Amino acid sequence: MEAGPQLEVLTRRLAECPPDFLAEPRRGGAGVVQVAAVVADLLADWSAPALTPAQAAAFQAAASQAKVNWLRLVLLACWLWHDPWFVRRAPSAQAALTCLSKDLAGLAKLVPAPQCVLDPDRREELARLCLKGLGLHPEGETPAQAQDRLNALDSVERQRVIEAARSAEARSRAVREAMAAKAAQEAADKWSRE
Amino acid sequence: MVEALTQAQRYPFLTGDGRRLLEWLHESEFAPRYNHHCGPRLTAQGLGRVRAFEAEVRGSPPRWAPGSPPGWVAEFAAFCLREVPFYRRYGAGPRDFAGLPACRRANLGREPWAFVPDGQPLDDLIVYSTSGTTGHPLSVLSHPETAASYLPLLRAALARHGVTLAGGAGQVACLLICFQQSTFTYATVSPYLDFAGFAKINLNPADWRGPDDAARFIDACRPEIFTGDPLSFDALARLPLTSRPKALISTAMALLPGLQGSLSARFGCPVLDTYSLNEAGLVGVARPSGGFALLQPRLYVEILDDDDRPCAPGVRGEITLTGGCNPFLPLLRYRTGDFARLVYDQGEPCLADLEGRPPTTFTTATGLTLNNVDVSVALRDFALPCYTLHQAADGALTLRLPADWAGRDQVRATLLRLFGAGQALTIQALPPGAPSGKVVQYTRDDAAN
Numbered sequence: 001m002e003a004g005p006q007l008e009v010l011t012r013r014l015a016e017c018p019p020d021f022l023a024e025p026r027r028g029g030a031g032v033v034q035v036a037a038v039v040a041d042l043l044a045d046w047s048a049p050a051l052t053p054a055q056a057a058a059f060q061a062a063a064s065q066a067k068v069n070w071l072r073l074v075l076l077a078c079w080l081w082h083d084p085w086f087v088r089r090a091p092s093a094q095a096a097l098t099c100l101s102k103d104l105a106g107l108a109k110l111v112p113a114p115q116c117v118l119d120p121d122r123r124e125e126l127a128r129l130c131l132k133g134l135g136l137h138p139e140g141e142t143p144a145q146a147q148d149r150l151n152a153l154d155s156v157e158r159q160r161v162i163e164a165a166r167s168a169e170a171r172s173r174a175v176r177e178a179m180a181a182k183a184a185q186e187a188a189d190k191w192s193r194e
Numbered sequence: 195m196v197e198a199l200t201q202a203q204r205y206p207f208l209t210g211d212g213r214r215l216l217e218w219l220h221e222s223e224f225a226p227r228y229n230h231h232c233g234p235r236l237t238a239q240g241l242g243r244v245r246a247f248e249a250e251v252r253g254s255p256p257r258w259a260p261g262s263p264p265g266w267v268a269e270f271a272a273f274c275l276r277e278v279p280f281y282r283r284y285g286a287g288p289r290d291f292a293g294l295p296a297c298r299r300a301n302l303g304r305e306p307w308a309f310v311p312d313g314q315p316l317d318d319l320i321v322y323s324t325s326g327t328t329g330h331p332l333s334v335l336s337h338p339e340t341a342a343s344y345l346p347l348l349r350a351a352l353a354r355h356g357v358t359l360a361g362g363a364g365q366v367a368c369l370l371i372c373f374q375q376s377t378f379t380y381a382t383v384s385p386y387l388d389f390a391g392f393a394k395i396n397l398n399p400a401d402w403r404g405p406d407d408a409a410r411f412i413d414a415c416r417p418e419i420f421t422g423d424p425l426s427f428d429a430l431a432r433l434p435l436t437s438r439p440k441a442l443i444s445t446a447m448a449l450l451p452g453l454q455g456s457l458s459a460r461f462g463c464p465v466l467d468t469y470s471l472n473e474a475g476l477v478g479v480a481r482p483s484g485g486f487a488l489l490q491p492r493l494y495v496e497i498l499d500d501d502d503r504p505c506a507p508g509v510r511g512e513i514t515l516t517g518g519c520n521p522f523l524p525l526l527r528y529r530t531g532d533f534a535r536l537v538y539d540q541g542e543p544c545l546a547d548l549e550g551r552p553p554t555t556f557t558t559a560t561g562l563t564l565n566n567v568d569v570s571v572a573l574r575d576f577a578l579p580c581y582t583l584h585q586a587a588d589g590a591l592t593l594r595l596p597a598d599w600a601g602r603d604q605v606r607a608t609l610l611r612l613f614g615a616g617q618a619l620t621i622q623a624l625p626p627g628a629p630s631g632k633v634v635q636y637t638r639d640d641a642a643n
Contacts, residue, residue, distance in 0.1 A: 171279070171312060179335065182320055182321045187232065188320055188342070190322070191345065192470060193372070
């Protein structure tokens with residue numbers, strides 16, 4: 001993992017995100033922004049190969065709200081990666097596309113895209129995700145520090161922990177209830193004292 | 195009030211011979227007044243798994259080199275850390291097995307449900323309660339196949355002494371002898387032993403219809419073996435029995451060599467001392483050549499010091515268990531509260547100087563410090579079924595013996611030789627009614643330490 005730009009540069013860039021990147025993705029006759037075109041522009045600025053038709057199709061808006069939210073996060077990531085630091089270095093386009101399709105898809109299920117502009121913690125989370133997706137960490141941090149900080153902010157991980165805790169409590173309750181029921185029931189024979 | 199199961203739940207399958215023997219055990223002329231019903235609850239598939247376990251017990255006796263856990267331990271520990279809520283709290287990340295924390299009876303007592311793996315179905319859960327005379331009362335969660343797995347281990351223990359538990363239709367395989375104020379008593383048959391019979395009986399006269407019925411019933415059963423504790427065997431030996439068992443299996447309390455010898459002479463068979471606990475089942479059996487052989491193929495035994503570090507071979511510490519055959523209670527470095535040394539006899543790990551309770555030091559009249567093992571050794575030739583020794587803060591000793599035990603003066607003389615002629619010593623009777631679990635045999639007031 002290599003050092004990237006300063007984190008504050010990226011969070012400031014997100015905070016100053018132009019309204020165009022927050023506009024509704026185009027779907028059917030509605031919406032404004034062709035997300036596939038925005039991604040294609042980014043790759044062109046990075047001097048990367050153009051999107052294949054199949055890759056471009058992934059950025060066509062569908063009916064589901066979750067998909068629309070994901071597309072909005074894709075727009076924000078493209079805005080972030082248009083920062084001159086990235087354009088000068090032309091990072092791996094494949095890594096960027098993987099980050100968009102996997103990391104941002106998880107985030108999209110939990111965090112409305114505008115929060116990644118308005119909320120400082122979510123801004124930092126998106127910035128760190130976009131750095132990590134390219135194999136980078138913020139300048140001035142070690143990879144371990146960067147990972148620790150991302151873990152602390154990680155909405156997906158936090159949701160997983162909450163669900164795990166909820167599931168564990170439900171399981172614990174089920175075992176306790178079974179114990180109470182079975183304790184009153186005759187057991188199985190034991191052939192010696194212990 | 196115990197919720198009774200149906201006969202079909204107790205015996206998911208039952209042969210005609212098994213049914214007839216079960217009826218005889220309940221209805222024979224001299225049968226006790228059973229106060230409980232209980233069965234193996236073992237399905238045909240479960241029986242198959244118990245037989246597979248028997249093959250493993252025979253084919254894969256526990257073996258490992260000092261400080262090198264057997265190969266299955268790493269995978270088992272990973273399973274516990276991933277699937278068991280209590281162990282999951284230890285945190286993630288690669289760990290050396292010897293660096294894992296130990297847990298103990300108090301942890302289990304507080305939240306037994308936290309030791310149940312996430313994926314373990316709860317349908318066949320059974321719950322055993324222990325009285326907790328050694329410390330904390332305990333609810334032990336278990337499974338019918340775990341209970342049935344006791345029998346292959348029992349067979350392996352007997353085989354160590356050249357005895358075969360055959361079972362078979364119409365045969366009573368075992369009587370569990372109790373001698374106490376009250377306890378659950380019941381009769382059952384075992385599909386594992388081709389529906390041979392088993393009964394748990396209490397020699398307390400109140401459990402029988404006539405004064406001679408206990409002896410008559412036992413003789414009518416002609417069991418292959420007796421299981422029980424030293425106190426109940428002492429009572430059994432006084433009955434005018436003519437039946438000759440193949441062996442006696444002693445559990446739950448320390449069996450002193452003196453009593454072991456007299457019981458062996460009385461019944462004309464070996465008397466096996468075993469190491470067994472509710473949390474893990476039958477762990478070991480005393481070997482004719484000394485020490486306790488370990489029986490379970492997937493039970494790793496360590497001896498730990500106070501800081502959860504493994505003791506070197508031959509160094510005394512707390513017996514700590516990993517593994518077992520109870521799907522509701524996977525043990526990961528479980529401190530048993532019992533103490534021993536782990537020695538290796540031609541590559542076989544064995545427990546030596548096993549004492550089923552924390553070691554206690556005593557102070558003699560001249561200020562010397564004695565280990566409780568010294569007291570055990572001094573009293574070993576007495577046929578004592580049970581005793582306790584306590585040292586008060588002022589150094590005075592109180593020895594408690596069975597009320598009707600005749601050799602008090604000899605025991606007093608032996609203890610005064612050990613502690614010094616000036617030692618204050620009171621001998622009292624043990625409280626009425628036999629203890630119902632491990633006895634805390636050696637104690638002292640903290641101020642005396």
